[in-house]
Amino acid sequence: MANGSRQAAWEFFGAELKRRREDAGFTQVELGARVFVSGAYIGQFEQAIRKPQLDIARRIDETLQTDGIFERLWRKLIKEQPYTEYFAHVVELERLATEICEYAPTVVPGLLQTREYAQAMFLAGNPLAADEYIEELVKGRMDRTLLLNDATRPVYWVVLHETALRVPVGGPTVMAHQLDHIAALMRERKVLLQMLPFAAGAHPAMGKMMKLMEFEDAPPTVYTEGVFSGSLLDEPAVVKRSRASYDLIRAAALSPEVSLTLVESAAEDHRRCASTT
Known part of the structure; x- marks a missing residue:
């Protein structure tokens, strides 16, 4: 599904949510209270500004007694995303963020990756996959990097551990090109990047990536990732602690x-x- 068609589908999701909510006699605030989000969030879902997570879609179905329509719509739209289910919402939020602060402990973050580096990463995790599948993954990754060329791009501040510079993902030629690309982005002032050297020793969030996102008119979020899983959180106390850890790093x-x-x-x-090889 093309980006325009996908956005139109999410707009249908929002319009249907608004219609069903009004038919049930709920205000945005009242529905939000029943599904454990703010009324402002419900408004953003209805305007297709933000996309609900699956558990919220399920609670909306339960509250409005809509026989699972919003869960089915959600699954249909997410399935056609070029990203894994747990990461698709993060990609949407990257486009809306006014500021992204990221800590990458082992590999170059996706927004900074070259095509060759991304391909090497995906091949490492999918050694028996067909070329077409790998290309689809790489295209999704490269589509994300376009954000840094946008005139309205967010402030992007990255702390990269020295480990990510030394591990030769794809081999030394690919790594040299990848690091040249990062240096060019730094000189063009498209990213503010700091290196955390080996000599820094122990630090908060060792071995764990962290992405903090700020928005114009929505609460900040923090995203962390494990093996084949990810957590996107906007609980104020968690975001505050994550910000403190990032500031220490x-x-x-x-x-x-x-x-x-x-x-x-x-x-x-x-x-x-x-x-020499």
């Missing part, structure tokens, strides 16, 4: 200027390695 990281030098040096190391 950022305080331990190198300055952007020194970080750029480290990225460029690592790219040269990989290039030298490629020339």
